[in-house]
Amino acid sequence: MEDFSAWSRKAVQTMRARNAAWMDEYAVSDESYAWTYEPAQMVFDRESGPEDGQVIADICVVGRVSETDGMFEWAWAVDDVPEAAKEGLAKVRSFGEENQLSLLTEGCHPGGLTQGKECACITGRILDAEGFFIEPGREYTLLFALHNFRSA
Secondary structure, eight states, X not given: OOOHHHHHHHHHHHHHHHHHHHHHHXXXXXXXXXXXXXXXXXXXXXXXXXXXXXXXXXXXXXXXEETTXXXXXXXXXXXXXXXXXXXXXXXXXXXXXXXXXXXXXSSEESSHHHHHHHHHHHHHHHHTOSEEEEEOOSSEEEEEEEEEEEEO
C-alpha cells in the first residue's frame, strides 16, 4: 500500500459519517444500550420518535484499550473474547499481512484510545461496517464494529 496514512484517514472520515447516519436513521443514542458476546449483538433503545422499541446490530469486537497502561489490544489477541464476537477480524489481519502493516498484525500497540479508534475505523472500512461503537469501562475501553442494523 502506497500511502497507508491517507487510507487510514479516509477510514476515520468514512466511519464517522456512517456513525452519524445510523444514529440518525434509527433514532438512537449511545446512552441506552446492552451487548452480548453470544449472540454477538448490541441492542439500542430508541429515543422518542415515531417508532418505539429497540434496534439491534451485530457486533465484531475490534479490541480493547487498557485504562492502566493505555495499550490497545486487538480482540484476536484476547483469549476471553469468543470467536463468534471476533468474526471478521481474520480479514483485517490478512489485509495487514498483505500490505505489511504491523498495526494490523501485531496484537498490542501503544497509543491508547486514539490508536483504538483508528483501528476500529480501519476495521470498519475493511469489513464495510455500518458504524463503530466505544464502551468506556473501569479496566478496559472496548471498541466494536457494527453491522446488520434492524428494528426489533
